[in-house]
Amino acid sequence: MDMIEKTLCSEYIYKGRILNLRKDKVEIPDANGKTSTREIVEHKGAVAIVAIDMDGRIILEKQFRKPAEDILIEIPAGKLEENEKPECCAYRELEEETGFIPGSLKHLTTIYTSPGFTNEVIYVFMATNLTTGKLNPDEDERIDLIYVTPDEAVAMINRGEIRDAKTIVGILTAKQFI
Amino acid sequence: MDMIEKTLCSEYIYKGRILNLRKDKVEIPDANGKTSTREIVEHKGAVAIVAIDMDGRIILEKQFRKPAEDILIEIPAGKLEENEKPECCAYRELEEETGFIPGSLKHLTTIYTSPGFTNEVIYVFMATNLTTGKLNPDEDERIDLIYVTPDEAVAMINRGEIRDAKTIVGILTAKQFI
Numbered sequence: 001m002d003m004i005e006k007t008l009c010s011e012y013i014y015k016g017r018i019l020n021l022r023k024d025k026v027e028i029p030d031a032n033g034k035t036s037t038r039e040i041v042e043h044k045g046a047v048a049i050v051a052i053d054m055d056g057r058i059i060l061e062k063q064f065r066k067p068a069e070d071i072l073i074e075i076p077a078g079k080l081e082e083n084e085k086p087e088c089c090a091y092r093e094l095e096e097e098t099g100f101i102p103g104s105l106k107h108l109t110t111i112y113t114s115p116g117f118t119n120e121v122i123y124v125f126m127a128t129n130l131t132t133g134k135l136n137p138d139e140d141e142r143i144d145l146i147y148v149t150p151d152e153a154v155a156m157i158n159r160g161e162i163r164d165a166k167t168i169v170g171i172l173t174a175k176q177f178i
Numbered sequence: 179m180d181m182i183e184k185t186l187c188s189e190y191i192y193k194g195r196i197l198n199l200r201k202d203k204v205e206i207p208d209a210n211g212k213t214s215t216r217e218i219v220e221h222k223g224a225v226a227i228v229a230i231d232m233d234g235r236i237i238l239e240k241q242f243r244k245p246a247e248d249i250l251i252e253i254p255a256g257k258l259e260e261n262e263k264p265e266c267c268a269y270r271e272l273e274e275e276t277g278f279i280p281g282s283l284k285h286l287t288t289i290y291t292s293p294g295f296t297n298e299v300i301y302v303f304m305a306t307n308l309t310t311g312k313l314n315p316d317e318d319e320r321i322d323l324i325y326v327t328p329d330e331a332v333a334m335i336n337r338g339e340i341r342d343a344k345t346i347v348g349i350l351t352a353k354q355f356i
Contacts, residue, residue, distance in 0.1 A: 002320075003240070003241070003242035003249055003320045003322075004242055005242055005244050007244075013191070013192050013199070014191050014192060014199060016201075016217045017215065017217060018217055018294070018295060019217055019219070019295055021191070021192060021199050021219075023194075024244060026244060028317075028318050028320070029242075029320060030320070031317075031318075034317070034318070036318035037195065038244040038245070039194050039195060039196055039197055040244060040245045041197070041199075041219055041245070041295075041296075043292075043295070046294075062181070063181070064181035064182055064183055064207075065290070065293040065294065066183050066185075066202060066204060066216040066218060067216070067218045067219070067293055067294070067295060067296050067297040068290055068293045068297055069297075071181055072290065072293055074293075077294075079294075109335065109336075109338060109341070109346070110338065110341060111341055111342065111343040111346060112243070112246055112250065112341050112342050112343060113291045113292040113343050114221075114291040114292060114296070114298055114343070114344075115243040115245055115246045115250055115252075115342055116196075116224075116243065116245070116255075116257075117196060117197055117219075117221070117245060118219075118245050118292070118296075119245040119246055119247075120292055121341075122343075139206075139209075139212070140206050140209075140212070140214035142180075142181050142206070142207060142208070144181075157287065157351065158287075158351075158354075160287060160288065163287070163288060163289055163290050163299075164289065164290050164293055165289040165290060165291050165292070165300075165343040165344065165347055166292075166343065168287070168289060168347045168350075168351070169343055169346045169347060169350075172346075172347075172350040172351070173335065173336075173346070173350070176336075
């Protein structure tokens with residue numbers, strides 16, 4: 001079955017700091033020229049890191065998230081800068097947010113966070129053999145670090161205490177290797 | 179540490195079909211009145227279903243996703259209607275997209291897809307004891323169904339063939355029960 005939706009026209013509604021919003025008019029395949037509208041949030045992409053410390057614990061962050069109006073528990077993560085390689089971003093973000101530098105970095109998977117409306121992808125890594133670097137959180141971020149064993153992290157997912165998608169993906173895919 | 183960001187003002191940029199976009203000016207806690215801007219995509223939320231057929235296989239969908247400009251492999255999912263309960267939405271969407279009615283439905287977890295910029299939550303369920311109902315896909319959706327064993331689904335995640343966050347969360351959390 002032909003599935004590709006041809007773009008008939010595309011219009012930007014907003015160009016912002018971390019995202020753009022555009023509206024595409026598309027032709028539905030095999031539907032006699034029927035069209036539909038797609039609302040699309042453009043995002044530059046991000047990385048997220050399952051970092052394992054010397055005691056075998058996973059480093060998690062508690063952070064207030066304005067869209068959720070709640071404090072969420074997440075793995076360290078951050079947005080890609082212009083032309084930045086995901087691996088370089090992972091080194092940078094982990095050190096900035098936790099003060100640890102990965103001795104080795106393994107790519108676990110790359111996810112679309114919500115492909116119905118956004119092109120955002122997150123490159124998910126596992127970091128091990130951590131050494132001490134320098135904390136340097138963003139000026140507008142307030143982050144508390146917590147350290148849990150992999151089994152406790154899985155229990156937190158099952159109890160609904162960890163609700164962030166990239167964090168669940170990271171922990172459950174890393175679990176095969178730790 | 180105080181983490182809650184107080185909203186100083188909030189402005190809608192766009193109100194659309196599946197999402198709204200607003201900009202909030204917020205006060206950063208413990209920062210001498212320092213402020214920041216949050217770009218927030220409002221979404222009504224959705225459900226996703228790991229459906230297990232009579233042969234123990236997981237039902238997956240291949241679907242073109244305009245934001246990704248690619249055909250992705252996902253579990254059945256759909257947006258919540260106004261005042262619709264997630265469980266009711268799961269029954270409705272699974273039947274519409276696959277033609278199967280769940281005999282029993284188990285809540286696996288509820289995820290924030292990308293809490294840095296959107297309030298979207300997805301209620302993730304596992305459906306078993308399926309009976310045959312009536313296919314009724316949306317007019318602007320083209321979906322191919324595929325059936326894979328749970329082990330094959332995990333292998334598809336590890337090979338990077340399944341890249342949708344809710345699908346990875348659903349399969350890996352359901353895996354404990356199947």
